[in-house]
Amino acid sequence: AQKVTQAQTEISVVEKEDVTLDCVYETRDTTYYLFWYKQPPSGELVFLIRRNSFDEQNEISGRYSWNFQKSTSSFNFTITASQVVDSAVYFCALRTRNTGNQFYFGTGTSLTVIP
Amino acid sequence: DVKVTQSSRYLVKRTGEKVFLECVQDMDHENMFWYRQDPGLGLRLIYFSYDVKMKEKGDIPEGYSVSREKKERFSLILESASTNQTSMYLCASSSQGQGAQETQYFGPGTRLLVL
Numbered sequence: 001a002q003k004v005t006q007a008q009t010e011i012s013v014v015e016k017e018d019v020t021l022d023c024v025y026e027t028r029d030t031t032y033y034l035f036w037y038k039q040p041p042s043g044e045l046v047f048l049i050r051r052n053s054f055d056e057q058n059e060i061s062g063r064y065s066w067n068f069q070k071s072t073s074s075f076n077f078t079i080t081a082s083q084v085v086d087s088a089v090y091f092c093a094l095r096t097r098n099t100g101n102q103f104y105f106g107t108g109t110s111l112t113v114i115p
Numbered sequence: 116d117v118k119v120t121q122s123s124r125y126l127v128k129r130t131g132e133k134v135f136l137e138c139v140q141d142m143d144h145e146n147m148f149w150y151r152q153d154p155g156l157g158l159r160l161i162y163f164s165y166d167v168k169m170k171e172k173g174d175i176p177e178g179y180s181v182s183r184e185k186k187e188r189f190s191l192i193l194e195s196a197s198t199n200q201t202s203m204y205l206c207a208s209s210s211q212g213q214g215a216q217e218t219q220y221f222g223p224g225t226r227l228l229v230l
Binding site: 009035037042043044045046047050091102103105106107108 | 158203222
Protein backbone atom coordinates (compact mmCIF):
# COMPACT_ATOMS: atom_id res chain seq x y z
CA ALA A 1 0.00 0.00 0.00
CA GLN A 2 1.08 3.54 -0.60
CA LYS A 3 0.95 6.15 2.10
CA VAL A 4 2.23 9.65 2.77
CA THR A 5 2.49 11.04 6.28
CA GLN A 6 2.88 14.69 7.16
CA ALA A 7 2.98 14.59 10.92
CA GLN A 8 3.11 18.36 11.37
CA THR A 9 -0.44 19.67 11.14
CA GLU A 10 0.36 23.32 11.81
CA ILE A 11 3.60 25.27 12.13
CA SER A 12 4.11 28.92 13.02
CA VAL A 13 7.39 30.71 12.58
CA VAL A 14 8.52 34.30 12.77
CA GLU A 15 9.55 35.91 9.52
CA LYS A 16 13.15 35.20 8.48
CA GLU A 17 13.33 31.98 10.45
CA ASP A 18 14.09 28.72 8.65
CA VAL A 19 11.43 26.02 8.71
CA THR A 20 11.42 22.36 7.66
CA LEU A 21 8.28 20.51 6.64
CA ASP A 22 8.47 16.76 7.06
CA CYS A 23 7.18 14.12 4.67
CA VAL A 24 7.46 10.38 5.18
CA TYR A 25 6.24 7.96 2.55
CA GLU A 26 5.57 4.24 2.27
CA THR A 27 5.67 2.16 -0.86
CA ARG A 28 6.98 -1.20 -1.97
CA ASP A 29 7.42 -0.07 -5.53
CA THR A 30 10.98 0.60 -6.58
CA THR A 31 10.06 3.26 -9.11
CA TYR A 32 8.14 6.17 -7.68
CA TYR A 33 7.87 9.93 -7.75
CA LEU A 34 7.50 12.41 -4.94
CA PHE A 35 5.92 15.82 -5.24
CA TRP A 36 5.44 18.94 -3.16
CA TYR A 37 2.58 21.35 -3.69
CA LYS A 38 1.77 24.70 -2.13
CA GLN A 39 -1.81 25.78 -1.50
CA PRO A 40 -2.04 29.51 -0.70
CA PRO A 41 -5.23 30.96 0.78
CA SER A 42 -6.62 31.42 -2.74
CA GLY A 43 -7.05 27.63 -2.88
CA GLU A 44 -5.18 26.53 -5.99
CA LEU A 45 -2.50 23.90 -5.49
CA VAL A 46 0.74 25.04 -7.05
CA PHE A 47 3.31 22.47 -8.11
CA LEU A 48 6.73 23.02 -6.52
CA ILE A 49 8.91 20.02 -7.24
CA ARG A 50 9.06 16.43 -8.41
CA ARG A 51 11.75 13.87 -7.57
CA ASN A 52 12.10 10.33 -8.82
CA SER A 53 13.20 7.40 -6.71
CA PHE A 54 16.50 7.03 -8.52
CA ASP A 55 17.70 10.52 -7.86
CA GLU A 56 18.60 11.25 -4.26
CA GLN A 57 20.42 14.43 -5.02
CA ASN A 58 19.12 17.28 -2.93
CA GLU A 59 17.74 20.25 -4.75
CA ILE A 60 17.80 23.96 -4.04
CA SER A 61 15.66 26.56 -5.69
CA GLY A 62 16.12 30.00 -4.22
CA ARG A 63 14.98 29.87 -0.61
CA TYR A 64 13.51 26.39 -1.07
CA SER A 65 15.43 23.15 -0.66
CA TRP A 66 14.45 19.52 -0.59
CA ASN A 67 16.17 16.64 1.17
CA PHE A 68 15.32 13.22 -0.24
CA GLN A 69 16.55 10.23 1.80
CA LYS A 70 15.50 6.77 0.70
CA SER A 71 17.06 5.21 3.82
CA THR A 72 14.46 6.94 5.98
CA SER A 73 11.74 7.20 3.30
CA SER A 74 11.62 10.92 3.75
CA PHE A 75 11.34 13.89 1.43
CA ASN A 76 11.59 16.98 3.59
CA PHE A 77 11.14 20.56 2.47
CA THR A 78 13.04 23.48 3.97
CA ILE A 79 12.23 27.15 3.53
CA THR A 80 15.13 29.42 4.39
CA ALA A 81 14.53 32.95 5.65
CA SER A 82 10.76 32.52 5.60
CA GLN A 83 8.51 35.29 4.38
CA VAL A 84 4.86 36.10 4.98
CA VAL A 85 4.08 35.04 1.40
CA ASP A 86 5.19 31.53 2.33
CA SER A 87 2.11 31.17 4.53
CA ALA A 88 0.13 28.34 2.95
CA VAL A 89 -0.76 24.69 3.26
CA TYR A 90 1.92 22.41 1.85
CA PHE A 91 1.18 18.95 0.55
CA CYS A 92 3.55 16.09 -0.12
CA ALA A 93 2.41 13.46 -2.63
CA LEU A 94 3.53 10.10 -3.95
CA ARG A 95 2.90 8.38 -7.24
CA THR A 96 4.33 5.03 -8.27
CA ARG A 97 4.75 3.32 -11.58
CA ASN A 98 2.48 0.51 -10.53
CA THR A 99 -0.40 2.58 -9.22
CA GLY A 100 -1.30 4.12 -12.53
CA ASN A 101 -2.68 7.61 -12.43
CA GLN A 102 -3.36 7.84 -8.74
CA PHE A 103 -1.55 10.29 -6.49
CA TYR A 104 -1.37 9.70 -2.76
CA PHE A 105 -1.42 12.91 -0.79
CA GLY A 106 -0.45 13.62 2.76
CA THR A 107 -2.86 15.53 4.96
CA GLY A 108 -0.90 18.74 4.56
CA THR A 109 1.03 21.08 6.83
CA SER A 110 -0.35 24.55 7.43
CA LEU A 111 2.50 27.06 7.69
CA THR A 112 1.95 30.50 9.15
CA VAL A 113 4.76 33.03 8.91
CA ILE A 114 4.32 35.81 11.41
CA PRO A 115 5.65 39.24 10.44
CA ASP B 116 1.36 27.55 -18.84
CA VAL B 117 -1.10 24.86 -17.93
CA LYS B 118 -4.50 26.26 -17.23
CA VAL B 119 -7.18 24.38 -15.35
CA THR B 120 -10.37 26.28 -14.71
CA GLN B 121 -13.38 25.44 -12.63
CA SER B 122 -16.80 26.89 -13.33
CA SER B 123 -17.44 28.32 -9.88
CA ARG B 124 -15.31 29.37 -6.92
CA TYR B 125 -18.24 29.24 -4.50
CA LEU B 126 -21.55 27.41 -4.63
CA VAL B 127 -24.44 27.19 -2.20
CA LYS B 128 -26.99 24.45 -2.79
CA ARG B 129 -29.84 22.86 -0.91
CA THR B 130 -30.07 19.25 0.20
CA GLY B 131 -31.45 17.08 -2.57
CA GLU B 132 -30.44 19.36 -5.41
CA LYS B 133 -28.49 18.04 -8.39
CA VAL B 134 -25.15 19.80 -8.58
CA PHE B 135 -22.78 20.08 -11.53
CA LEU B 136 -19.15 21.07 -11.10
CA GLU B 137 -17.33 21.76 -14.33
CA CYS B 138 -13.62 21.62 -15.04
CA VAL B 139 -11.81 22.60 -18.22
CA GLN B 140 -8.12 22.26 -19.08
CA ASP B 141 -6.37 23.77 -22.06
CA MET B 142 -3.26 21.61 -22.33
CA ASP B 143 -4.69 18.63 -24.20
CA HIS B 144 -4.11 16.41 -21.17
CA GLU B 145 -5.42 12.88 -21.30
CA ASN B 146 -5.93 12.49 -17.56
CA MET B 147 -8.34 14.45 -15.40
CA PHE B 148 -9.17 14.08 -11.72
CA TRP B 149 -11.66 15.20 -9.11
CA TYR B 150 -10.67 15.46 -5.45
CA ARG B 151 -12.36 16.73 -2.39
CA GLN B 152 -10.40 18.41 0.36
CA ASP B 153 -11.49 18.40 3.98
CA PRO B 154 -9.65 19.64 7.07
CA GLY B 155 -7.44 16.95 8.55
CA LEU B 156 -8.10 14.56 5.69
CA GLY B 157 -6.05 16.10 2.92
CA LEU B 158 -7.06 15.40 -0.65
CA ARG B 159 -9.15 12.37 -1.44
CA LEU B 160 -9.68 11.14 -4.97
CA ILE B 161 -13.30 10.86 -6.07
CA TYR B 162 -13.01 9.89 -9.73
CA PHE B 163 -10.53 10.17 -12.54
CA SER B 164 -10.62 9.80 -16.28
CA TYR B 165 -7.80 8.80 -18.61
CA ASP B 166 -9.65 9.33 -21.86
CA VAL B 167 -12.89 10.63 -23.29
CA LYS B 168 -15.88 8.65 -22.00
CA MET B 169 -13.59 6.67 -19.70
CA LYS B 170 -13.77 6.90 -15.92
CA GLU B 171 -12.36 5.15 -12.91
CA LYS B 172 -13.50 5.27 -9.31
CA GLY B 173 -11.18 6.77 -6.78
CA ASP B 174 -11.24 6.30 -3.03
CA ILE B 175 -14.60 7.94 -2.30
CA PRO B 176 -16.94 7.72 -5.32
CA GLU B 177 -20.15 7.17 -3.37
CA GLY B 178 -22.70 9.89 -4.00
CA TYR B 179 -20.86 11.20 -7.07
CA SER B 180 -20.77 10.56 -10.78
CA VAL B 181 -18.69 12.04 -13.56
CA SER B 182 -18.92 12.77 -17.24
CA ARG B 183 -16.23 13.27 -19.84
CA GLU B 184 -17.69 13.87 -23.27
CA LYS B 185 -14.81 16.00 -24.51
CA LYS B 186 -11.12 15.71 -23.80
CA GLU B 187 -10.81 19.13 -22.23
CA ARG B 188 -13.85 18.93 -19.96
CA PHE B 189 -14.53 16.78 -16.90
CA SER B 190 -17.71 17.21 -14.92
CA LEU B 191 -18.47 16.09 -11.39
CA ILE B 192 -22.12 15.46 -10.59
CA LEU B 193 -23.77 15.23 -7.21
CA GLU B 194 -27.04 13.51 -8.03
CA SER B 195 -28.72 14.50 -4.76
CA ALA B 196 -26.57 16.80 -2.67
CA SER B 197 -26.27 16.11 1.02
CA THR B 198 -24.79 18.18 3.83
CA ASN B 199 -21.84 15.80 4.17
CA GLN B 200 -20.80 16.78 0.67
CA THR B 201 -20.01 20.29 1.84
CA SER B 202 -16.36 20.55 0.95
CA MET B 203 -13.69 22.04 -1.28
CA TYR B 204 -13.61 20.33 -4.68
CA LEU B 205 -10.42 20.38 -6.70
CA CYS B 206 -9.98 19.40 -10.32
CA ALA B 207 -6.62 18.40 -11.76
CA SER B 208 -5.20 17.25 -15.06
CA SER B 209 -2.02 15.57 -16.24
CA SER B 210 -0.48 14.30 -19.41
CA GLN B 211 -0.23 10.61 -20.09
CA GLY B 212 3.25 11.40 -21.38
CA GLN B 213 5.80 9.52 -19.36
CA GLY B 214 3.42 7.84 -17.01
CA ALA B 215 3.91 8.11 -13.29
CA GLN B 216 6.30 11.02 -13.40
CA GLU B 217 3.77 13.31 -14.97
CA THR B 218 2.74 16.18 -12.72
CA GLN B 219 -0.86 16.96 -11.88
CA TYR B 220 -1.94 20.56 -12.36
CA PHE B 221 -4.80 21.89 -10.30
CA GLY B 222 -7.64 24.31 -10.76
CA PRO B 223 -8.54 26.99 -8.18
CA GLY B 224 -11.13 24.84 -6.45
CA THR B 225 -14.86 25.14 -5.80
CA ARG B 226 -16.10 25.62 -2.25
CA LEU B 227 -19.48 23.93 -2.06
CA LEU B 228 -21.86 24.50 0.81
CA VAL B 229 -24.90 22.25 1.02
CA LEU B 230 -27.63 23.54 3.31
